[in-house]
Amino acid sequence: xxxxxxxxxxxxxxxxxxxxxxxxxxxxxxxxxxxxxxxxxxxxxxxxxxxxxxxxxxxxxxxxxxxxxxxxxxxxxxxxxxxxxxxxxxxxxxxxxxxxxxxxxxxxxxxxxxxxxxxxxxxxxxxxxxxxxxxxxxxxxxxxxxxxxxxxxxxxxxxxxxxxxxxxxxxxxxxxxxxxxxxxxxxxxxxxxxxxxxxxxxxxxxxxxxxxxxxxxxxxxxxxxxxxxxxxxxxxxxxxxxxxxxxxxxxxxxxxxxxxxxxxxxxxxxxxxxxxxxxxxxxxxxxxxxxxxxxxxxxxxxxxxxxxxxxxxxxxxxxxxxxxxxxxxxxxxxxxxxxxxxxxxxxxxxxxxxxxxxxxxxxxxxxxxxxxxxxxxxxxxxxxxxxxxxxxxxxxxxxxxxxxxxxxxxxxxxxxxxxxxxxxxxxxxxxxxxxxxxxxxxxxxxxxxxxxxxxxxxxxxxxxxxxxxxxxxxxxxxxxxxxxxxxxxxxxxxxxxxxxx
Amino acid sequence: xxxxxxxxxxxxxxxxxxxxxxxxxxxxxxxxxxxxxxxxxxxxxxxxxxxxxxxxxxxxxxxxxxxxxxxxxxxxxxxxxxxxxxxxxxxxxxxxxxxxxxxxxxxxxxxxxxxxxxxxxxxxxxxxxxxxxxxxxx
Numbered sequence: 203x204x205x206x207x208x209x210x211x212x213x214x215x216x217x218x219x220x221x222x223x224x225x226x227x228x229x230x231x232x233x234x235x236x237x238x239x240x241x242x243x244x245x246x247x248x249x250x251x252x253x254x255x256x257x258x259x260x261x262x263x264x265x266x267x268x269x270x271x272x273x274x275x276x277x278x279x280x281x282x283x284x285x286x287x288x289x290x291x292x293x294x295x296x297x298x299x300x301x302x303x304x305x306x307x308x309x310x311x312x313x314x315x316x317x318x319x320x321x322x323x324x325x326x327x328x329x330x331x332x333x334x335x336x337x338x339x340x341x342x343x344x345x346x347x348x349x350x351x352x353x354x355x356x357x358x359x360x361x362x363x364x365x366x367x368x369x370x371x372x373x374x375x376x377x378x379x380x381x382x383x384x385x386x387x388x389x390x391x392x393x394x395x396x397x398x399x400x401x402x403x404x405x406x407x408x409x410x411x412x413x414x415x416x417x418x419x420x421x422x423x424x425x426x427x428x429x430x431x432x433x434x435x436x437x438x439x440x441x442x443x444x445x446x447x448x449x450x451x452x453x454x455x456x457x458x459x460x461x462x463x464x465x466x467x468x469x470x471x472x473x474x475x476x477x478x479x480x481x482x483x484x485x486x487x488x489x490x491x492x493x494x495x496x497x498x499x500x501x502x503x504x505x506x507x508x509x510x511x512x513x514x515x516x517x518x519x520x521x522x523x524x525x526x527x528x529x530x531x532x533x534x535x536x537x538x539x540x541x542x543x544x545x546x547x548x549x550x551x552x553x554x555x556x557x558x559x560x561x562x563x564x565x566x567x568x569x570x571x572x573x574x575x576x577x578x579x580x581x582x583x584x585x586x587x588x589x590x591x592x593x594x595x596x597x598x599x600x601x602x603x604x605x606x607x608x609x610x611x612x613x614x615x616x617x618x619x620x621x622x623x624x625x626x627x628x629x630x631x632x633x634x635x636x637x638x639x640x641x642x643x644x645x646x647x648x649x650x651x652x653x654x655x656x657x658x659x660x661x662x663x664x665x666x667x668x669x670x671x672x673x674x675x676x677x678x679x680x681x682x683x684x685x686x687x688x689x690x691x692x693x694x695x696x697x698x699x700x701x702x703x
Numbered sequence: 704x705x706x707x708x709x710x711x712x713x714x715x716x717x718x719x720x721x722x723x724x725x726x727x728x729x730x731x732x733x734x735x736x737x738x739x740x741x742x743x744x745x746x747x748x749x750x751x752x753x754x755x756x757x758x759x760x761x762x763x764x765x766x767x768x769x770x771x772x773x774x775x776x777x778x779x780x781x782x783x784x785x786x787x788x789x790x791x792x793x794x795x796x797x798x799x800x801x802x803x804x805x806x807x808x809x810x811x812x813x814x815x816x817x818x819x820x821x822x823x824x825x826x827x828x829x830x831x832x833x834x835x836x837x838x839x840x841x
Contacts, residue, residue, distance in 0.1 A: 348815045350841040351803045399799045426801035 231291035231344065234549050238292055241550020246663035247610050250636050250694040251547050253292070254284035254302055257329070258386075259692065260316035264306075264669070268684035271655060271672060273646045275309035276702040277383075278657050278670065279362040280638075281371055282695020285319065286548075289333035295340020295480055296544050300325045301359030303371050303386050304695065306670050306686075308657070309703070313670065313686035320358040320371045320379050321388035339375070340480040340542060351400050352376045352424055353391055360405035361697035365415055366438025369701075372405040374455060375423060383701075394432070394440040401430055401443070405697065406456035406516075409590065414441060416464055416498070422451050429466060429494075431501040444501040452492055453483065458517035458529045461594035464496040465520055465529050466504075467564070469513060485537035487511040493573055495527065495566060507566050509573035513540035518561070518586040519598035529564040530600065530621065532584055533575075547611070555608035559584045561600070561621050578621040584613070585639035585697070589675070592651040597622050601656050601675065603637045606630055612694075613637045616658055616671075618678040627678040631671070636661040636694060642675060643700045652676055655683075657700060661691060668692055723776035725833040726759075728784055730772070732840045733765045734807055738792040740765050742772050743785050748822040751783055758782075783825040784811040786838050809838040 242248045283299025286292055293299060304317040319325055324336050336355050337346040349355055356376035363370045363378070370378040370392065377391035377400060393399045402419030409415055413436030418429050426445075433442040452468020459465065470489035473482045491511055494504035518530030534540040536558045546553040561583060563576040582605045588598035599620050603613035606628070614637050615630040631637050640658030648654060656673045669687040674680060728742060741762045749755035759774045765788070787796045788807035797805045811827050814820035827836060 346815070347839065348813060348841045349817065350807060351805065354841070397800045399805050400803050401799065401801075421801060424801055424803065 231294075231341075234294050235287055235290055235292035238548065238550035241547070241552075245552070247612070247634055247636060247661070248547055248550065249663040249691045250612065250661050251286070251296065251544065252691075252693055253287040254299075254319070254693055258316070258318040259690065261314050262316070262688055262690075264313040264315055264686035264688050266313060266684060266686050268682060270308070270310050270313075270684045271674075272310060274643060274655055274657075274672060276307075276643075276700055278304075278306040278308065278641060278659075278698055278700050279364065279369060280304040280306070280659060280695045280698035281320075281359060281362045282693060283357070283359040284693050285325065286693075288328060291334060291344070292548075293338055293341040294545070294548050295338070295478070295542055296548055297359070297480065298338040298340045298357070299359060299693070300328075300357045301371055301373070302692070302695075303362060303369075303381060304692075305383075305386055306659075308670070308672075308686070315688055316386065317692065318381075318386035318388075320381065322356050322358050322379060323354055324357060338478055340478050342478050342481065352402070353400050356391070359696075362699050363407050363415075364699055364701040365407070365434060366436060368438050370403075372403065372407075374404045374420070375402050376400060378403040394434070395443065398430075398443055400424075403432060404456065407432070407434075408457070408459050410459070410498075411461070411590075412436070416459060418454075418457055418464075418466060420454065421445065422448065431464065431496065433501070442501065446494065446496060446502055446504060448492070448494070449506070450492065453485075455515045456517055458520040458531075459498075460520045460522045460527055462498060462522065463527060464494075464498060464501065465517075465527065465564075465566070466494040466496065467509075467514060467529075467531075468492045468494070470511065480541050483541060485511070485513050485541060487513075487537050493564070493566060495568070505568075505571075507571065507573035509564060510575060512562065512575065513537045515540070516585060518600045519588045519590075519592060521592075521595055521597060523595045525567065525569045527566040527568065528576075528597065529566070530586065530597075531562055531564055532559050532586060532602075533562045534558045535560075544612075553611035555611050556582050556605050556613075558582070561586070561619070563621065579624045579626075581617065581619065581626065583617070583619070587639065587642050589642050589644065589651045589654065591644065591649070599652055599675075601640050601642055601678075603639065603658070604628065607633045609633045610636065616640050616656065616673065616678060618656075618675060629673060629678050629681045631660055632662070634662075634664050636663075638694055639697055640673070641698050641700045643702070646702075659695070659698070660685075661694060662687070663691055666691055722778055722831070724779050724829050724831055726774040726777050726782065726829055727833070727835040728772040728774075728786075728811075728838055729835060730770045730786055730809065730838050730840060731768065732807075733768050733770060733788065734840070735788075735790050736765050736767065738765075738788065738790040739763070740770055741787050741789060744774060744777075744782055745785075746780055746782050751785075751822040751825065777829060779829050779831045781826050782811075782829050783822060783827065784836060784838060785825075786810070786840060788840060807840040809840040811836050811838060813837075813839045
């Protein structure tokens with residue numbers, strides 16, 4: 203199985219429409235748009251999922267509150283789905299929106315913001331046509347055209363990476379799109395080596411201590427077999443692209459690494475017949491996850507572990523101690539919800555407060571070959587980050603948005619969390635302020651892990667403003683040292699990266 | 704827009720004028736104006752699968768987003784059309800390491816499948832008075 207699976211799935215939704223009344227489908231998409239418009243009027247915080255018509259925003263000077271920390275200067279780049287609607291049709295899946303990349307330039311002289319849609323072939327052609335033309339990963343698009351290859355469906359909407367001074371907008375099913383770091387104008391898809399054109403370059407590359415970068419691409423989603431393991435130099439040149447065979451298919455969004463190993467966790471799923479990729483993919487909690495522990499010295503080899511099913515998008519740190527690998531992971535207990543997060547909000551309907559997304563540690567015993575999950579306190583969280591300077595045999599402190607009030611079904615606080623001792627520091631931004639990923643930025647000249655700042659983005663829809671907060675990572679409960687607010691709002695994003703000056 | 708007459712007519716001269724029809728293929732969504740646009744017309748499943756010769760073929764250099772191919776005096780019957788855009792002129796449809804095409808291609812009926820369509824998905828009838836087929840390059 204698996205031959206051309208991803209693309210076939212992308213297309214099969216459209217193919218199924220040939221025998222489905224097209225008008226019915228169109229009405230569904232229009233209903234989603236109408237429903238969301240109603241929801242947004244009732245619940246201003248739904249602006250986090252609103253449609254972005256504009257091709258670009260700014261540059262705009264933000265209004266500063268507090269005292270900007272000396273030494274914190276550079277650019278926070280972020281990416282997220284933003285174009286959800288065209289011609290009255292609204293995607294019903296959050297992951298479908300075309301990517302918009304943001305650049306927050308920060309320093310003692312002020313904070314400014316600009317953003318631009320990534321000019322993928324999909325976005326560019328749909329912009330010209332005035333309607334969605336191509337299949338999406340989570341929504342069945344009526345009358346979608348056949349695509350040439352996976353990059354025709356690439357929305358470059360998940361994350362950003364700055365590698366060797368080059369800025370990339372990342373997705374998980376296709377090429378990295380390079381952007382001009384200052385203007386954010388799209389340069390185009392990146393081909394690291396000619397035969398690797400179109401090869402998936404996932405959204406969570408990890409930087410090693412020597413400055414090189416590791417990443418993977420899921421070839422099985424593309425019709426081949428296994429994983430492609432990428433290794434790039436600190437200068438962004440390709441050091442290696444290795445195919446790692448996998449015995450069975452499995453979904454993975456990101457990975458973790460220790461000083462010696464890469465850890466890939468494949469989540470089992472079953473496919474149903476019709477629909478877009480995420481409509482068809484159903485996690486199979488009755489089957490174990492297969493975990494590959496891959497030596498960095500031989501990335502075409504793996505030691506395989508089985509562990510009880512868990513739906514995980516994001517991992518925190520990983521470390522090796524006493525012959526055991528510990529991998530921090532945010533586990534979701536609702537597999538259906540995990541394959542379409544914020545699905546009700548995308549339709550403008552009230553979402554139950556999040557109860558899923560707890561930290562667990564995946565423990566892989568290299569001597570016995572056994573794997574198990576270690577439980578921690580049940581704080582609801584996502585998008586965990588950490589200081590990569592943490593030694594490779596020690597757990598890192600995690601920094602993550604967390605939920606504290608059921609008023610709004612999203613995160614409205616940030617925490618610094620030590621799962622070993624179950625100690626956390628928390629800052630609440632306010633019941634109706636949405637808090638996003640907080641990126642750790644080391645303080646220049648510091649050496650101790652954890653010395654630095656958290657830079658996180660916020661949406662305060664009641665006051666019609668998107669913003670950014672800076673906290674001392676060692677004193678999160680003191681609240682922001684400074685905040686910067688814009689006179690406008692835009693949809694929430696997923697992931698960011700900080701590039702110092 | 705470029706129009707060419709195909710050499711296929713010669714093959715079917717014996718069919719006679721009364722039983723001959725014109726096939727027009729309008730190709731749209733040509734993404735780059737370089738290389739060669741290559742079109743093949745087949746009249747059987749074997750032809751579609753490369754086991755029999757194409758009954759007509761033509762190549763042209765694209766000069767815009769659309770191009771028209773015209774094949775005169777084909778016998779009425781069942782046909783299918785494949786188009787490929789050899790954008791860099793190296794004589795083949797380039798693909799990456801798993802066989803994913805990096806250059807343009809298209810088929811009659813524009814089947815929405817991410818594989819080579821079957822003969823049944825791509826075939827169409829050419830009537831006595833001729834037919835125009837629209838192929839959307841992808």
